Amino acid sequence: MVYLIYLISTFLFFNLALNNSSESDLLNINKDSKTLFHYLCEYEDVVIHISDDLKTIEKNFEKKKETVGNIDIMVDEETLTFTSVFEPGGKTRRKICRIAPLKMNLKKKELEAKNFKKGNDKMKIVFQCNTSKSMAESIKKEKFVYDLYGLVTDYGHMAKLVKVKIGDKDKYVEGFVLEDEDDLEHRKDLTQLKNRTIATTVIDRDIYVKMCLFQFMISNADWSARKGHNTKLYKRNVDNSLVVIPYDFDYSGIIDNDYAIPPENLPIADVTQRYFMDKKVSMEELQNGIDFYLGIENDVYALCDNSSYLTESSRKRLKRFIEGFYKIIKDQRKVKKMLK
Numbered sequence: 001m002v003y004l005i006y007l008i009s010t011f012l013f014f015n016l017a018l019n020n021s022s023e024s025d026l027l028n029i030n031k032d033s034k035t036l037f038h039y040l041c042e043y044e045d046v047v048i049h050i051s052d053d054l055k056t057i058e059k060n061f062e063k064k065k066e067t068v069g070n071i072d073i074m075v076d077e078e079t080l081t082f083t084s085v086f087e088p089g090g091k092t093r094r095k096i097c098r099i100a101p102l103k104m105n106l107k108k109k110e111l112e113a114k115n116f117k118k119g120n121d122k123m124k125i126v127f128q129c130n131t132s133k134s135m136a137e138s139i140k141k142e143k144f145v146y147d148l149y150g151l152v153t154d155y156g157h158m159a160k161l162v163k164v165k166i167g168d169k170d171k172y173v174e175g176f177v178l179e180d181e182d183d184l185e186h187r188k189d190l191t192q193l194k195n196r197t198i199a200t201t202v203i204d205r206d207i208y209v210k211m212c213l214f215q216f217m218i219s220n221a222d223w224s225a226r227k228g229h230n231t232k233l234y235k236r237n238v239d240n241s242l243v244v245i246p247y248d249f250d251y252s253g254i255i256d257n258d259y260a261i262p263p264e265n266l267p268i269a270d271v272t273q274r275y276f277m278d279k280k281v282s283m284e285e286l287q288n289g290i291d292f293y294l295g296i297e298n299d300v301y302a303l304c305d306n307s308s309y310l311t312e313s314s315r316k317r318l319k320r321f322i323e324g325f326y327k328i329i330k331d332q333r334k335v336k337k338m339l340k
Helices: 002-019 021-028 036-040 053-062 091-096 108-113 135-150 179-186 206-218 283-295 297-306 313-329 332-338
Strands: 048-049 067-075 078-090 100-107 122-127 158-168 174-180 190-193 231-236 242-246
Touching: 002 048, 021 190, 036 067, 036 158, 036 179, 048 174, 053 067, 053 078, 078 108, 100 108, 122 135, 122 158, 135 174, 135 206, 135 297, 135 313, 179 190, 179 231, 206 283, 206 313, 283 297, 283 313, 283 332, 297 313, 313 332
Parallel strands: 048 158
Antiparallel strands: 048 067, 067 078, 078 100, 100 122, 122 174, 158 174, 190 231, 231 242
């Protein structure tokens, strides 16, 4: 009897571990070779101070000059200081937002001295687009989208919420550090490929169809796996199979940023209108993907309810938006229209 109870408890433990794959991935990373990003993910509160003002960084970048400065990362009453080469990121957001994303290339020797994997020296911070409260909440919603995709597959980027002080400004802004390609490769044993175009028929279809449905769920049409727009192609080193991983969800309807507009070539007038992007997915593939999403419905709603970094009104709105997705995939007539 005791042995039977042991077997049952062991089974439940491993099921729980599999359902929280990103966290289990971090546990499996060798402590001696942990990246700085994955270390930050172990802590709830992370505060970053960037020595240089972003305007200075952007001006130097326009002149093709490197901006070298310091960043202080406060974690659990400890301050980690690094020297970094800065440059602005996010071509589209740079045009739209007052606070553009920032790319940082940290000194490898300093990482190694603090027992982090020195080869993983790049970090990208995505800030709230401007200093308004609504944009502070929007960046948290985008972080939620990355968490949501983590329920679908562990072949996706992790995102870590941070508070950031820029230059000599007194106030902090909200943002998240996005898992860099090198960090993702390290966690999932992947190799990024540089293909500009790819036939979607040659990539892992299960993950691809789940991704298509995910983009439909969040009402995001700002991507193309074939052209590599807001997606990147990776090879799994264990079996050489190919996976496409999405990023940049700020044009999705679930977030509904003021600046977000749908592509002109699509028959939708607003980003909150769902449009299934790949009409060549077979009905069998689509149904298999739908069955998967039906199986995680309760987990999806639980994530909405438990994402305490969001306001209560945001959590309710996100949940209502996702409920609209589930109403569609539970209606066979509407499912058939997705492929037309």
